[in-house]
Amino acid sequence: MVEEDRMTLAPTEIYGRSDEEHNEPRIWRRKTEQLPGNCLVYSLTIIVIVFAVCLILSLIFLRISKPEIEIRSVSTTDLRFGSNSTNSYFNATLVSDISIRNSNFGAFEFGNTLLRVVYADHGVVGETMIDGRRVEAHKTIRITGVVVDIGSFRLLNTRGLDSDLRSGFLELRSVAEIRGRIKVMGRRRWKVSVMSCTMRLNLTGRFIQNVLCE
Secondary structure: OHHHHOOOOOOOOOOOOHHHOOOOOOOOOOOOOOOHHHHHHHHHHHHHHHHHHHHHHHHHHOOOOOOEEEEEEEEEEEEEEEOOOOOOEEEEEEEEEEEEEEOOOOOEEEOOEEEEEEEOOOEEEEEEEEOOEEEOOOEEEEEEEEEEEEEHHHOOOOOOHHHHHHHOEEEEEEEEEEEEEEEEOOEEEEEEEEEEEEEEEEOOOOEEEEEEEO
C-alpha cells in the first residue's frame, strides 16, 4: 500500500526549449545587396553627368568664333595736298600695323587679302594686298609695315573735297575682309572677319588721329 501511495514527481517526457527545435545553427548576414531600382537610378545619374560634361566640353572646344582684326597704329608720310576752286587734291602714304587675334582652339589660315582705304563716302582712294598667314590657336600675330598709297585722283566725284581740305581734316576708313578656315578636332570651318577702322588725317599736323575699329 505504501508503494502505491507514492506519487511520481518526475515527468515522463522531457521537452527541449523552443530555440533548440532546429539543429541547424543560425547564420547572421549583413544586407549588402542593393535593390534593382537603386542601381537603375545610379546608372541614369552617371549617364546624365557624363552627357553634361561632354556637352560642356563640346561647347568650349568646338565653338568657333571669328578672328579679330584691327589696326593698332598708323602713320603717314609724303603728304601733299592743295585746295583751290579749280583743282583740289591730296596724296599720301599710310603705314599701318595690323593685329589678328585667334581665340579658337584651332589654327586659323587665310589667304591674300585686299585692304582698301575709303575717303568719307566718296570712294576708294587706295588699296594694297596683305599676304596670307597662319595664326595658331589662342595666338595674336602682328603685321607691321602695311603700306597704302592714297590719292584723290582715284575719285570720280570730288565734291566737298575743297571744303574738307580747307578744314584741315580728312575722314578716312580702312576696310579689309579676311576669309580663312579654322580646324578644330578634325572639323574645318570657314570664317570671314571684317575690319572696318575709321581715322582722321590731320593735314596741318601731318599725322593720323582718332583711330577707331568696330
